Amino acid sequence: MNTKLENILNETLNLLNYVYETKVIKSNVDGVDFQCDDAFKLAKLYHKAPFMIAEEVVNKLKASENFNDYFKEVSVAKPGFINLIVSDKLINESLTELMQKDKLGATKENETIVIDYGGPNVAKPLHVGHLRTAIIGQAINNILKFKGNKTIGDVHLGDIGAQMGQVIYGILHDFPNTKYEDIEFDLNYLNVTYPKMSALCKENEEVRKECAEITKKLQEGDPNYHILWKKIYDLSVNDIKRIYDYLDVHFDYWYGESDAYKQFPEMMNYLDKQPCVRIDNGAKIIDVKEETDKVDIPPCLIQKSDGAYLYATSDLGTIWQRKKDFNPDEIIYVVDARQSMYFTQVFRAAKKTHIYDGKLVHYGNGTVNGKDNKPFKTRTGGALKLEDLIKEVKQEFVNLRQENQNMDREDLDKIVVSILKFADLQNDLTRNYIFDIKKFSEVNGKTGPYILYTYLRINKLLTSNDGKLSENIYNDIDRNLRLKLLEVSSIIDEAAKERRPHIIASYLYDLAVIANNFYQANHMADLEGQIKNDYDIILTYNNVVLKTLLELLGIHIPKTM
Numbered sequence: 001m002n003t004k005l006e007n008i009l010n011e012t013l014n015l016l017n018y019v020y021e022t023k024v025i026k027s028n029v030d031g032v033d034f035q036c037d038d039a040f041k042l043a044k045l046y047h048k049a050p051f052m053i054a055e056e057v058v059n060k061l062k063a064s065e066n067f068n069d070y071f072k073e074v075s076v077a078k079p080g081f082i083n084l085i086v087s088d089k090l091i092n093e094s095l096t097e098l099m100q101k102d103k104l105g106a107t108k109e110n111e112t113i114v115i116d117y118g119g120p121n122v123a124k125p126l127h128v129g130h131l132r133t134a135i136i137g138q139a140i141n142n143i144l145k146f147k148g149n150k151t152i153g154d155v156h157l158g159d160i161g162a163q164m165g166q167v168i169y170g171i172l173h174d175f176p177n178t179k180y181e182d183i184e185f186d187l188n189y190l191n192v193t194y195p196k197m198s199a200l201c202k203e204n205e206e207v208r209k210e211c212a213e214i215t216k217k218l219q220e221g222d223p224n225y226h227i228l229w230k231k232i233y234d235l236s237v238n239d240i241k242r243i244y245d246y247l248d249v250h251f252d253y254w255y256g257e258s259d260a261y262k263q264f265p266e267m268m269n270y271l272d273k274q275p276c277v278r279i280d281n282g283a284k285i286i287d288v289k290e291e292t293d294k295v296d297i298p299p300c301l302i303q304k305s306d307g308a309y310l311y312a313t314s315d316l317g318t319i320w321q322r323k324k325d326f327n328p329d330e331i332i333y334v335v336d337a338r339q340s341m342y343f344t345q346v347f348r349a350a351k352k353t354h355i356y357d358g359k360l361v362h363y364g365n366g367t368v369n370g371k372d373n374k375p376f377k378t379r380t381g382g383a384l385k386l387e388d389l390i391k392e393v394k395q396e397f398v399n400l401r402q403e404n405q406n407m408d409r410e411d412l413d414k415i416v417v418s419i420l421k422f423a424d425l426q427n428d429l430t431r432n433y434i435f436d437i438k439k440f441s442e443v444n445g446k447t448g449p450y451i452l453y454t455y456l457r458i459n460k461l462l463t464s465n466d467g468k469l470s471e472n473i474y475n476d477i478d479r480n481l482r483l484k485l486l487e488v489s490s491i492i493d494e495a496a497k498e499r500r501p502h503i504i505a506s507y508l509y510d511l512a513v514i515a516n517n518f519y520q521a522n523h524m525a526d527l528e529g530q531i532k533n534d535y536d537i538i539l540t541y542n543n544v545v546l547k548t549l550l551e552l553l554g555i556h557i558p559k560t561m
């Protein structure tokens, strides 16, 4: 519901002498537009039966001055709901007003928010496990920016962890007696070397130790290892960027854990003076347990007894840097839900040490699962490369119809991205979902292509109009569509407030279904005069809403499909 309509409804009810914060919600009862269930709460307050209160409210409402302007019918439904059917006039006026509003009527915000998403590890190719954080993080970024916030997207690369030492070890063995500067390798080499080394470290304790030693030296700034590190970094990050670009996932900063390391001297110096930081068996830890905890929250380990830093240290260092550079109101992390304990520790450590006193929130995303409902794996048991998933989706869509084979490349890519993103974003971010390529690629059903197709189909029907909506509403489907469009402002507001892109995705699907019904029931080509003008306005607006919301989800409309 847009704000004007909402205000009118709420204020009308509030006019009545029951002083209460009335809340009218969209009704799911057939033929009823809105419903108010406050009589139940009021009943307790005034010691009267809800039904009696509801009747009193309705009677007063009916006697009020603007009643006929705003309402078609207001009634009480047992045991005390107030059902409201609003007037066509109110719907049309609200719609006209909404169409003129900036940002589809969403309320403005003005915060500085860092969004940490993506989080890939350098030297390893992106895999299916990286899909959700990228898609959801980007959507949250788009939504918050649309609302007027200053958003700062940071990819937070894992660029100085164990895998780097392992790959460097592999390189040193493959290129013996070569000066570091002269060692040359390509992405293929990297893609082979990392899994090879990772497997070797699992079975060979000696090698594992040597690799860990290299990693530690690298973290301490060894200039020779840094030469190789840079070569690995450039190749890998280039490749990661290519895939993110394809998915229209973009970051303002490509900082990595290695950048956090630069903050350590300053930060550790500060931390050493904090009373809650202590040494335990030679390791530096921060106790983060709280009395109200229902589960045991272990201390946050920030330096091992051998001097090495950890994942948590780099996150604290990153918070330190973000505070210094951006002074944000909030830092949001879109990271796999399985890291939630870890983030509890880090956030508490940051708060207790006052590294950062603003808001820190982890939105833990669920996993993309295979048919067995376990995190997606290839037939051989490995993680499916994101690039291979993209290829599979593209193949699936191309195979669907003859025409798809000759489709414009750019259009095809937009559709592929819509398949991936809509499949993902229609689920609450905390949920896991099963990736069913076939189902998600269909042009029918709750899919990206369905919404895109609806948009394009309607676009073809549009001619021209004078922008002035008449007072009429012609039938129930028409009324439905107009009422649905009026919800858009609050949908965006809610999605932003909850940081839940799926709220927009479900609305988009519902709207597309109604819009489809609308044009199928009303043959635009056969219409003329006022009704045609009105319908053209409604459908034009419908497409503005579809397009704007799709873009918030990071989905773009192809020229044809």
Ligand code: ARG
Pocket: 116, 118, 119, 120, 121, 156, 157, 158, 315, 333, 335
């Ligand atoms: N690279 C990490 C991993 O693969 C994810 C990083 C998430 N972001 C963060 N600030 N910790 O698990």
